[in-house]
Amino acid sequence: MxxxxxxxxxxxxxxxxxxxxxxxxxxxxxxxxxxxxxxxxxxxxxxxxxxxxxxxxxxxxxxxxxxxxxxxxxxxxxxxxxxxxxxxxxxxxxxxxxxxxxxxxxxxxxxxxxxxxxxxxxxxxxxxxxxxxxxxxxxxxxxxxxxxxxxxxxxxxxxxxxxxxxxxxxxxxxxxxSMQALTAIEFYFSGRTAHAAGAPHLGRSALDAVELTNVGANYLREHVPDGSRIHYQITNGGLAPNIVPDKASVYYYLRGANRDAVKDLERRLIKVAKGAAMMTETEVHWELKAGCYDTLxxxxxxxxxxxxxxxxxxxxxxxxxxxxxxxxxxxxxxxxxxxxxxxxxxxxxxxxxxxxxxxxxxxxxxxxxxxxxxxxxxxxxxxxxxxxxxxxxxxxxxxxxxxxxxxxxxxxxxxxxxxxxxxxxxxxxxxxxxxxxxxxxxxxxxxxxAGKLYECGIPEEVKAPSTVLG
Ligand SMILES: [Zn+2]
Structure with missing residues (x-):
């Protein structure tokens, strides 16, 4: 055969x-x-x-x-x-x-x-x-x-x-x-626009919050398990230098040996982002875009x-x-x-x-x-x-x-x-x-x-991006 x-x-x-x-x-x-x-x-x-x-x-x-x-x-x-x-x-x-x-x-x-x-x-x-x-x-x-x-x-x-x-x-x-487990998470900050020269004191910069999140994440690096990976991309950095950005976002990949390790990185990074929002008087929300397991x-x-x-x-x-x-x-x-x-x-x-x-x-x-x-x-x-x-x-x-x-x-x-x-x-x-x-x-x-069961890393309420077959 x-x-x-x-x-x-x-x-x-x-x-x-x-x-x-x-x-x-x-x-x-x-x-x-x-x-x-x-x-x-x-x-x-x-x-x-x-x-x-x-x-x-x-x-x-x-x-x-x-x-x-x-x-x-x-x-x-x-x-x-x-x-x-x-x-x-x-x-x-x-x-x-x-x-x-x-x-x-x-x-x-x-x-x-x-x-x-x-x-x-x-x-x-x-x-x-x-x-x-x-x-x-x-x-x-x-x-x-x-x-x-x-x-x-x-x-x-x-x-x-x-x-x-x-x-x-x-x-x-x-x-x-094995390959590493991963979480993909994007943080969106909202602040308030203002003239960046004329009235900067009236603005609350969402981009500042993104930058402070990244600073926090870069300090976090030293205190995570060996082999962890943290990388990011600024997906929105504002519209013009003379407008205090009211919207800014940053997209993170977190990788680690297994799902639990990555979930812990995720928990700590969310704290960093919340801290950045507090410092800048902006607001933050986030979206989980992927949450995959390590391979067995x-x-x-x-x-x-x-x-x-x-x-x-x-x-x-x-x-x-x-x-x-x-x-x-x-x-x-x-x-x-x-x-x-x-x-x-x-x-x-x-x-x-x-x-x-x-x-x-x-x-x-x-x-x-x-x-x-x-x-x-x-x-x-x-x-x-x-x-x-x-x-x-x-x-x-x-x-x-x-x-x-x-x-x-x-x-x-x-x-x-x-x-x-x-x-x-x-x-x-x-x-x-x-x-x-x-x-x-x-x-x-x-x-x-070892007794652990699969539980999808993407919550039920997150809808898959749609496609139309043609
Ligand atoms: Zn491939």
């Missing part, structure tokens, strides 16, 4: 490369991914899947289901792009459209591999009369770190037995580590994905691909290349490579955190989650850069995508055939969760 699966996938690669390229060609930001979402919904409908859009206002969020009964196996996909990262498939900086979005995180590949895996698995299940339910989740707005949280709040992951996903990267590995890796499922790769020839790139990759790597500042090796999860042994073809094996105990967050964390607290990373770009290329956009639109990205799809589909097939896998994955999951 595994041979049937991989043969089918080998034969049909072009369909999915084409889908990923179409999405790459039409990058859309979070909650606006109407093109990618409807493309995948239509395709899966034609393949015999039932489509469900579980959140009324968010039409880009969906899942596609096939089969019946248990187990229920999910595949997570994403398809949102990033602002300002438009770039052609070129090793020279050349945006398709200056300032436009681009797929610098490779979510054009991420979602499509899930579609590839689920359709391939359906073919094999049909041929062999295998029982079970398979689902592809089209998840919006990962870059806003909230799409999956809203879906989780709607309960769509609750009945999953296990779930698989992946992410485009610069080497092949399983995600035997599932080593049982990760091992299954490694085993799937063991049955396949290694990922390999052509001379032309290597040439392109070399020139893309050469476009990086030498400090970026040197700095890559200093990231905690990057093994030294690959620091001289351009395209990493081999699979890197990490010790089972490798559970340190990768700095950064994903709304994937929410799902990993609801069901056991297996995740791999694959080589879709040259070593040293960082996601969220123009070089990454270039690689993820090229055949480098496509190859990595098919490799990831095979890991997910192969592992899922194994889990369908051997109930022990799911049992063991669940035991590990329960142990790791």
């Amino acid at each position: 595994k041979k049937q699966l991989f043969d089918w996938m080998q034969k049909n690669e072009e369909i999915f490369s084409h889908m990923a390229k179409q999405i790459w060609d039409k990058p859309q930001l979070g909650y606006e991914e109407t093109f990618a979402s409807s493309l995948q919904q239509d395709f899966l409908k034609k393949e015999g899947f039932d489509i469900v859009t579980p959140i009324d206002d968010v039409q880009t969020a969906f899942y596609a289901q096939w089969g019946s009964g248990s187990p229920i196996i999910g595949f997570l996909g994403e398809f949102d792009a990033l602002p300002g990262l438009s770039q052609q498939v070129s090793s020279l900086y050349s945006p398709v459209e200056e300032g436009a979005p681009g797929h610098g995180c490779g979510h054009n590949l991420l979602g499509t591999a899930g579609v590839e895996a689920v359709v391939a698995l359906k073919e094999v299940m049909k041929l062999n009369n295998l029982q079970g339910t398979i689902r592809y989740y089209g998840c919006p707005a990962e870059e806003l770190l909230s799409g999956k949280s809203y879906m989780a709040r709607a309960g769509v992951f609750d009945d999953l037995d296990i779930v698989y996903t992946w992410h485009p990267f610069t080497f092949n590995m399983t995600a035997n580590f 890796p599932n080593l049982t499922l990760n091992e299954q994905m490694l085993a799937a790769w063991d049955d396949l020839p290694p990922l390999s790139f052509t001379e032309d691909e290597l040439t392109f990759a070399k020139s893309l790597q050469a476009s990086l500042d030498s400090s970026v290349l040197a700095g890559t090796a200093q990231q905690s999860f990057v093994p030294n042994e690959i620091s001289k490579e351009v395209l990493v073809e081999q699979v890197l094996h990490f010790p089972q105990t490798f559970r340190q955190s990768m700095q950064g967050s994903s709304d994937l964390g929410d799902v990993s607290w609801i069901a056991p989650l297996g995740q791999v990373f694959t080589t879709c770009a040259p070593y040293g290329v960082q996601v969220h850069t123009w070089q990454a956009t270039a690689a993820f639109g090229s055949s480098l990205g496509m190859k990595g995508m098919h490799y990831a799809a095979k890991a997910m589909a192969g592992a899922a097939l194994n889990s369908l055939l051997d109930p022990e896998v799911i049992k063991k994955a669940k035991e590990e999951f329960v142990k790791l969760r």
